[in-house]
């Protein structure tokens with residue numbers, strides 16, 4: 590019997606589990622006299638939402654159906670990870686002759702790690718061989734858990750960002766209270782107009798424009814829009830005077846690096862990028 594060949598097949602099944610986001614464990618059951626694979630399985634605990642959906646049990650289930658009985662005589666099991674107590678018990682129940690496994694499982698392995706179930710005085714004792722393609726079998730597991738850690742880290746980072754954004758939004762609302770003499774929020778009609786206006790604009794950052802070319806007094810009342818940030822921040826439009834916006838520029842930039850100021854009559858706009866640089870354009 591080509592032990593490595595069958596363990597490679599178990600590894601291929603483990604990869605299938607990996608691709609589904611399952612802890613990658615694969616198992617095959619082989620009839621020793623013919624070399625025929627009679628059962629295959631891979632871990633699908635998450636997908637099946639079932640505690641029994643271990644690779645070994647899936648393989649035993651298939652083999653029993655195929656061979657037409659609960660006993661699996663003259664059969665060998667190849668599994669990439671040391672079986673847990675449940676699967677070791679099932680191996681005894683199915684009377685599997687030989688067990689070959691790859692990586693040991695120090696946390697829940699019931700063959701040689703946490704306990705040695707097959708050495709206990711049960712009525713059946715399969716032959717066990719461990720460390721078959723051990724490196725490959727361990728590697729696929731460490732790859733999986735590394736990816737899982739990275740995914741968790743990414744989720745954590747996103748939730749932190751979300752939290753920061755909410756905090757900023759609250760700060761903005763609080764600060765707006767102090768500014769309410771100078772500014773007001775745009776009303777619904779104005780928001781519709783602003784959105785129609787901004788939908789026609791094409792921005793390219795960064796822009797390099799000397800503000801001195803554009804005399805302040807040429808601007809009066811303007812809308813301030815946040816060009817990026819969360820969906821919620823995008824909905825925020827503030828109305829006030831150009832001079833006031835400029836004097837509070839640092840505050841506004843704290844909430845969004847890209848700000849857009851639109852003349853109250855929608856005749857021109859200025860946008861300010863994250864370097865505080867400004868660009869003005871006229872609408873023809």
Ligand SMILES: [Zn+2]
Nearest residue numbers: 643673675676
């Ligand atoms: Zn198991």
